[in-house]
Amino acid sequence: MRHDFLDRYSRIDSPIHRLPAGTKLAIAVAIVLATALTPISVPVYFGVLGIFLVIVAVASRISPLFLAKRLILLEPFVLGVAGLALLQPNGGRVFAMIVIKSTLCLFTMILLSNTTPFAAVVSVLRRIHFPDLLTTTLALMVRYLSVLVDEAERMHRARASRTFVRNRRRLWKTLGTVIGQLFVRSTERAERIHAAMCSRGWK
């Protein structure tokens, strides 16, 4: 099975996709930093950034519906954090600030991850001497996420094909076993991967 939930549009062709990964990463990080540091009293900044991001989105030829879906998927987390702000005095203003800033940052990252293959991002991080352990872990995570999802899907199907009675309590119980199994299998796979790395000279 093939999975592309992580960076589905990262391999299509557009002016944005053709930009070097390093440039895109630098711009994205700069936007996130600037957005976090700019006070909400400068609404011009947020307006300009919003328009810029929309232009990038259009130029990237990614389906707007897909981008919107991604954003909606992540928005509950933002609202969860922002919601807490409503409890404090003058909360409305803080709420708006958190929502606007986070949404702009998330949109930036969604655009980055769908215009740049993750492998390219990792290799840029390696080039700028990011800590080795971190880049290796990131690279392995990207590599094995799809394997893990595959495994979970297979186990889910095997379970579903032997589930005859719908029983919520039993469902939760089996879900627990599936997660436990997945953990055990991942540990075993990690051991085999380590053996494979060692046998090609890893120390």
Added chain:
Amino acid sequence: MNRDRESGERGAKKAQAIEIKDLRFRYTDGVDALRGISFSVNEGDCVGLVGPNGAGKSTLLLHLNGILPERLDAASSVFVFGHPVSEQNLTEIRRRVGLLFQDANDQLFCPTVFEDVAFGPEQFGLDPAEVAGRVHTALAQVGLSGFEKRAPHHLSRGERRRVCLAGVLACDPRVLALDEPTSDLDPRGKRELKALLRQIPATKIVATHDLELVVELCPRTILLDRGELIADGSTAQLLNDESLMLAHGLERPHILQHRHPH
């Protein structure tokens, strides 16, 4: 390396690539996986390693380049070109013995094909230009030139298997230890892999249930069962012995049954 190979050919007797003397191994859960295995393989030979599930084939292969046992001691039972597999010459042993794992997903751990094939040569400290050269040669050898930038999870199983092989070949090993190389391949994938393996001059040890592969590729076969060496001899003779095959969870391959002497 080439010098060694030439001197081996000049000598009357071929050099011993692998020598195993009374190898025993017990897993931490108490299972005796290997109970005193001894055999040797000459340089350039191709040996099939057959036996039922749990016979110890994979465990044996993991010993060939020191992945097992976890703690290596001086009194090793495995010798590679005369050198014992020990902590001191582990790097050299791993450079000489390439291991192809059963599950391609375990072996392809890098985000791109290029990085994966380059992994071995990089570990052995080659400079980047030489690494790139090795990667291109290895990928060309397995017929996957142009796959450098692809991600492993976007490849078919056959392609993945071949990338794994390229990753091993890029280390320029003199011994190839293959664990179930044809297990999840379709007939075409199998055929291509067989043709590919035949072209590789290295010494090969193939652990497999695919007896047709053994018949076509390996003149010699070793039969293991429950950690013991049951038989060691010519493939034609061994695999044709129906009672022996059945007694150890195998069967006479069809390819031998239908072979008529005309």
